[in-house]
Amino acid sequence: MNAEPLDGQVRGFLDHLTVERGAAANTLLSYRRDLSRYQEYLADRDVRDLAAVSEAHVSGFLVALREGAGGHPPLAASSAARTLVAVRGLHRFAAAEGMTPADVAREVRPPTPGRRLPKALPVDQVVAILEAAGGGSDGAGEAAASDTPARLRDRCLLEVLYSCGARISEVTALDVDDVDREGRAVLLRGKGGKERIVPIGRPAIAALDAYLVRGRPGLVRRSEPALFLNVRGGRLSRQSAWQVLATAAERAGIATSVSPHTLRHSFATHLLDGGADVRVVQELLGHSSVATTQIYTLVTAQSLREVYAQAHPRALR
Known part of the structure; x- marks a missing residue:
């Protein structure tokens, strides 16, 4: 047959x-x-x-x-x-190959995946992570000094990530000269080599001062322009920076998965919750299109609906 x-x-x-x-x-x-x-x-x-x-x-x-x-x-x-x-x-x-007279599947388009909303942490959880980066347990059950070079670097790293809404690659690429401590601004180099200057908050400046004065000198081994250094005196890698955040989140008792982009998402969401204009957030994040930033407005709208559903006596439950 x-x-x-x-x-x-x-x-x-x-x-x-x-x-x-x-x-x-x-x-x-x-x-x-x-x-x-x-x-x-x-x-x-x-x-x-x-x-x-x-x-x-x-x-x-x-x-x-x-x-x-x-x-x-x-x-x-x-x-x-x-x-x-x-x-x-x-x-x-x-x-x-001539098996069929035409390509009948050419005009059939694949379904559009649902838009995933960014994950943002509440402010108190972000603060807990930042504080855990500079202290807590050393993993062996003993209290670790909060002013060791590595701990000062870790606290500074996460403070800058959240304060500036930066990508992890942008922060690990920072040089010491990219930070204007007096002007409270940081020069970030984003995708496609685009540069932007973003403001930085006072807690992050305080963490920078502590790290540059008491932390970085203990890590530097040679002439190295990088702001964040590893234990060998070279530039801190993205993977190592990711681990810094993961360790701090674990110390803070955060049950949900946390990545460097989580802090970036939290930065944007918290700004919009505080009344910031979406186009200002666009500039701070370095998005080329405001449409990319507007997804965060969906996050805040969803948060409002959840609060309404829980708190309003006539909400549909």
Whole structure:
């Protein structure tokens, strides 16, 4: 009995990915799994050849992915979009090889993933993290001195991150000369080499003064312009800075996952909660478009709805 045309067409596409495109084993496994589900969908509709597939079939398959069909659970938008990539690749290949008269999947667009709101910490949790960076336990159950060079650096690092709303890469790239302590401003170099000057608060300035006077001299080993130094006297890496925050969050007893971007998100959210204009926050964050910053207004609106739902006697519960 001859194999159905669709089986051979899918095998031909996978062979093309292997030989012509040099696709990785994991990629091939993913494509094979996604296309097997597509074949199952088409077979249920008595479609055995790509030449018989219409755009409506491809669109219907996408709907089935999102809603769940054939005993499969519904897929999230991102997973459905990944599966559609395999299907579109198959039809593009079939059209190019003359197996089908046209690429019927070309106009079928993947679903747009839901917009994830940034995670922001309450002010009291941010303060707890900042304070934990300069003191607390050393991990062995003994109190650690808050004025060691490393602890002074760690407190200063996190204070600057939150005070300026900076990216972790921007802070680890700082040189000593980038900080104007008298003018209370910091020069940050963002994405694409764009520079911006942002103000810095008094607590961060105090942490900077303490670190530059009593901390950094104990870390420096050679002529090094970097503001934040590691124990070998070189520039602190992003990975090490990330660990500083993770350790401080653990000491502060913060149960949720905290990353350097969490402090950046918290910075923006707290400014908007305090009445700052979204375009001012845009400039401080270094966003090229205000649309990127406006996602934080969704965060504050969501917070207002939660407070309303909990506190208003006539709220819908």
